[in-house]
Amino acid sequence: MRMSDLITQEILRLLNNSEMNIAEIQRNELANTIGCAPSQINYVLSSRFTPEHGYIIESRRGGGGYIRIKRVVLSQSSALMHIVNSIGETIDPMTTRIVIENCLESGLVDGKTARLMAAAVSGNAMQSVPVEFRDYLRASVLKHMLLSLI
Amino acid sequence: MRMSDLITQEILRLLNNSEMNIAEIQRNELANTIGCAPSQINYVLSSRFTPEHGYIIESRRGGGGYIRIKRVVLSQSSALMHIVNSIGETIDPMTTRIVIENCLESGLVDGKTARLMAAAVSGNAMQSVPVEFRDYLRASVLKHMLLSLI
DNA sequence: TATACACGAAAGTCAGGGAAAGTCAATACC
DNA sequence: GGTATTGACTTTCCCTGACTTTCGTGTATA
Numbered sequence: 001m002r003m004s005d006l007i008t009q010e011i012l013r014l015l016n017n018s019e020m021n022i023a024e025i026q027r028n029e030l031a032n033t034i035g036c037a038p039s040q041i042n043y044v045l046s047s048r049f050t051p052e053h054g055y056i057i058e059s060r061r062g063g064g065g066y067i068r069i070k071r072v073v074l075s076q077s078s079a080l081m082h083i084v085n086s087i088g089e090t091i092d093p094m095t096t097r098i099v100i101e102n103c104l105e106s107g108l109v110d111g112k113t114a115r116l117m118a119a120a121v122s123g124n125a126m127q128s129v130p131v132e133f134r135d136y137l138r139a140s141v142l143k144h145m146l147l148s149l150i
Numbered sequence: 151m152r153m154s155d156l157i158t159q160e161i162l163r164l165l166n167n168s169e170m171n172i173a174e175i176q177r178n179e180l181a182n183t184i185g186c187a188p189s190q191i192n193y194v195l196s197s198r199f200t201p202e203h204g205y206i207i208e209s210r211r212g213g214g215g216y217i218r219i220k221r222v223v224l225s226q227s228s229a230l231m232h233i234v235n236s237i238g239e240t241i242d243p244m245t246t247r248i249v250i251e252n253c254l255e256s257g258l259v260d261g262k263t264a265r266l267m268a269a270a271v272s273g274n275a276m277q278s279v280p281v282e283f284r285d286y287l288r289a290s291v292l293k294h295m296l297l298s299l300i
Numbered sequence: 301t302a303t304a305c306a307c308g309a310a311a312g313t314c315a316g317g318g319a320a321a322g323t324c325a326a327t328a329c330c
Numbered sequence: 331g332g333t334a335t336t337g338a339c340t341t342t343c344c345c346t347g348a349c350t351t352t353c354g355t356g357t358a359t360a
Contacts, residue, residue, distance in 0.1 A: 003335070039321095039335085042323080043334070047333085051269075059321065060320085062318095062343025065343075116267070120294060124290075125290045125293075125295075129286070130283070136279070137278050140277065143275075144274060144275035192312065212308090212309060217311075
């Protein structure tokens with residue numbers, strides 16, 4: 001069995017044992033008990049516990065540091081997932097506006113959130129990057145924001 | 151639990167017990183009851199109770215000395231304006247995190263909004279633009295989002 | 301009486317070390 | 331060719347101890 005699978009298994013076990021769908025680990029400790037390099041943990045987290053997979057990671061360095069893995073429970077948020085998946089590599093301002101308006105109308109987000117997202121991907125906000133990057137950037141930022149709502 | 155967390159907790163407790171949002175401590179005494187080096191108190195104050203975080207510190211040395219921590223309460227819009235103005239042309243991920251956490255702790259934004267903003271300016275979201283633009287972009291996007299809340 | 305000075309009791313500063321997580325490029329394994 | 335794995339290096343955060351600065355007070359002296 002592969003190391004990455006062992007690590008994945010262990011994290012899932014912790015998540016299942018938790019009422020709150022939260023697993024908190026110490027990187028070096030876990031790496032030790034499993035017997036792998038600490039950085040391997042990062043690899044597993046960044047390849048299998050991404051927001052796209054329905055997980056949120058937060059961490060802290062230094063003494064008493066930790067890594068916290070939250071599993072997101074899919075309910076009506078699968079609608080958001082659907083929207084996220086429908087957004088490609090790039091998105092133009094017009095389509096962006098439509099996506100946000102749809103979210104608002106379908107009640108997935110409230111007015112305040114919609115305005116916030118619109119502000120984040122507005123033309124004004126993106127003037128500091130060259131035109132050729134903007135559609136990529138807009139897609140990426142929009143997707144990350146939508147995922148954060150899950 | 152980390153010492154810095156204990157100290158933080160105790161100061162917050164004192165602040166919450168105070169009508170005036172003022173906590174007054176004696177450094178050596180607090181260090182003693184908690185069981186840490188006195189200078190550790192300074193560390194906590196300078197890392198978690200800064201003006202950026204919405205606190206003002208004043209102190210006095212010598213016999214009968216003290217440290218006074220004041221929590222500043224601003225109106226929401228002026229506080230947001232203040233934060234926006236304090237953000238320059240560029241902002242690095244670290245400072246960004248502090249700004250957003252600050253907004254959260256001071257109640258300017260709720261948890262959901264904080265997560266949304268963090269997602270919008272996360273490193274992951276910005277991978278599609280070259281490194282040299284990211285700090286400019288982050289500043290711009292963050293400011294636009296904050297302004298949209300007013 | 302008034303001034304100066306000494307001394308102790310606080311808080312402040314800073315360099316340094318240790319503990320943890322993050323990053324990345326190179327390599328190994330399907 | 332893509333996925334795993336590692337190790338070296340970096341960054342962030344925590345904590346301490348030695349030393350410095352500031353303040354109040356008591357005391358000696360002109």
